[in-house]
Amino acid sequence: QVVYRTPAVFEQTAQGVQHALGKLGINAETYAPGSDDIGDRFLAEAFQDPATLVIVICYQLFTAMPRHYILLQLEQPSADMYVPAHLPSALAVWDFSSSGLSFLKRVMRVPASFMTVYTAIPSTSFAGLQGEASASIENTLVFFNGWLSERRLAIMQMIAFAGVPLDIRQAYGSELDERVHRANIVLNLHKNDGAALEVHRLNRLLLQGKCIVSETSSDPILDAIYSGGVVFAHKDELVEVLLQLLGDDTQRRRWEANASSLGRTLHSDLSPLQHGLMQVASSLSE
Numbered sequence: 001q002v003v004y005r006t007p008a009v010f011e012q013t014a015q016g017v018q019h020a021l022g023k024l025g026i027n028a029e030t031y032a033p034g035s036d037d038i039g040d041r042f043l044a045e046a047f048q049d050p051a052t053l054v055i056v057i058c059y060q061l062f063t064a065m066p067r068h069y070i071l072l073q074l075e076q077p078s079a080d081m082y083v084p085a086h087l088p089s090a091l092a093v094w095d096f097s098s099s100g101l102s103f104l105k106r107v108m109r110v111p112a113s114f115m116t117v118y119t120a121i122p123s124t125s126f127a128g129l130q131g132e133a134s135a136s137i138e139n140t141l142v143f144f145n146g147w148l149s150e151r152r153l154a155i156m157q158m159i160a161f162a163g164v165p166l167d168i169r170q171a172y173g174s175e176l177d178e179r180v181h182r183a184n185i186v187l188n189l190h191k192n193d194g195a196a197l198e199v200h201r202l203n204r205l206l207l208q209g210k211c212i213v214s215e216t217s218s219d220p221i222l223d224a225i226y227s228g229g230v231v232f233a234h235k236d237e238l239v240e241v242l243l244q245l246l247g248d249d250t251q252r253r254r255w256e257a258n259a260s261s262l263g264r265t266l267h268s269d270l271s272p273l274q275h276g277l278m279q280v281a282s283s284l285s286e
Contacts, residue, residue, distance in 0.1 A: 001047060002030045003066075004057040008172035013074070013200055014057055016118030020273050028055075033062075053280070059086050070094060070280060072115060076195050077103035084108070091280045097196035098221040113279060116272045119203045122177070140167035141246055142213075143183035145176060146201070149191045155215075155235060156189070162239040164246070180210060184252060185245055187238075188214035188230075197222040202230060206263030211255040213241055229262030231255055 002017050004010040014030040021028045047054050047066035054066040058074050065086055071093045077100040087093065087110045094115035095101050104112040142164055144156065160166055166187075171179055180186060186205055188198060197217040205212050206229050213231045215238070217223055223232060233241040245252050 001052060001054045002028055002057065003047075003054055004030070004032055005061040006058075010057050010074070010200075012120040012204060013072075013117060015120035016203075016267075017055060017057075017072070019121065020116075020118040020267075020270055023270060024274065024277075026277075053091070059083060062086075065089065068284075070276070073100060073104070073112075074117065074200050076100075076192070091283050092276055094276055096199050096222075097219045099196050099219045113276050114272055115276055116266060116269065117200045117203055118267060118273075119200070119207065121267070122204065122208050140179070140183050141165040142185045142187050142242055143167045143169070143179055144187045144189065145169050145171055145179065146189070147191065151192060152189045155238065159187075159239055159242065162243070164239060164242050177208075180205065180208060183210070185211045185213055185242060187242070188212060190215055190217065194218045197226060199226070202226065203263065203266060206230075206259045207267060209256045209260035209263070211245060211252045212259055213238065213245065225266075226262065229255070229259040 002014045002021075004014045011030075011032070014032075018028045018030050041064065047068075050067060052066070052068065054069045055072055056062065056065065056069050057072045059065070059069075059071045060075060060083055069090055071086065071090045073093060073095045077095075077097070087108060090110075093104055093110055093112040095104060095112050096115060096117045098114070101112050101114060104110050142159070144152075144166060146152070147170060148156075148168070156166060156168060167179060167183065169176075169179060188201060190198070195217060196219040197214065199222065202212060202214070211231070212229070213233060214226075216232045216234050226232075231241060231245065245255070
C-alpha cells in the first residue's frame with residue numbers, strides 16, 4: 001500500500017509509485033488518511049497485517065506508523081524535518097537526493113538508499129492541445145508555482161524588474177496543468193539556500209515536455225542527472241537565461257524535446273525501486 005497526506009501535493013507521487021510497482025507485477029493501492037488523530041489511528045490500526053507492506057510518503061506528517069513500513073523521504077534534508085522515533089523501525093528509508101542520503105547516514109545514523117521520485121503519468125502531453133485549456137487562463141511567458149518564501153520573492157522581484165513577464169501561483173490539479181500548458185517556460189526556485197533539486201516538482205513537468213529553467217542546487221549529482229532536460233542557471237544568471245530562451249523559439253523547443261526524453265527515461269528506469277525492494281526483502285528474511 002502507498003500512504004500519503006496532503007493530496008494536492010503528494011497524490012501524483014503516490015500514483016507514480018503505485019504505477020511503478022504495477023510494472024513490477026506488484027499490486028498496490030493508495031490511501032490518504034485525514035490529517036488528524038483519526039487519520040493517524042487509521043494508519044496505525046488498519047495496516048497491522050504482517051503480510052501488508054506500506055510505503056509512507058513524507059512520514060513527518062504522521063504521528064503513528066503501520067506495522068511494516070518503508071519511508072519515502074521527499075523533504076529537504078534538515079534535522080527538524082525528521083522524526084527519529086519513526087526511523088529505527090522502518091524496513092527501509094528511501095531518499096531522492098545524494099545530500100539527503102548523506103544526511104540520513106551521517107547525521108541521523110540510519111541506512112538509506114536512493115529512490116527515483118516517480119510521478120503520475122499525464123494523460124496526454126501538451127503537444128497539440130493549443131486552445132483546449134480554460135479560456136479564463138491566459139497564455140504566459142514564465143510560470144512559477146509554489147509558496148512564496150522570502151528568498152523566492154526576492155528572486156522573482158529581480159526577474160520582474162528586468163521586464164520578464166511572470167505568472168506566480170500556488171495551484172494544484174487541473175488548474176496547475178492548465179497554467180503549465182499556457183507557459184512558454186516553467187521556473188523552478190529554491191525555497192531556502194542550500195536546497196537539493198525539487199525533483200517531485202520537475203518530474204511531471206519533464207513528462208509534460210516543458211522548457212524548465214531551474215536554479216542550480218546544492219546536489220551536484222542530481223543536477224548532473226537532470227542537466228539533459230533542465231536548463232540550470234545560478235541565481236544571478238536567471239534573467240539572462242530566461243530572456244535568451246524567450247527570444248529563441250528553436251532553442252526553447254529543443255529543451256522541450258530534451259525534457260520529454262529525460263522524463264520518459266527517468267520514469268521507465270525501475271532499477272532504484274527494484275534495488276530498494278530487494279533491500280526490504282533481505283531485511284524481512286533476517
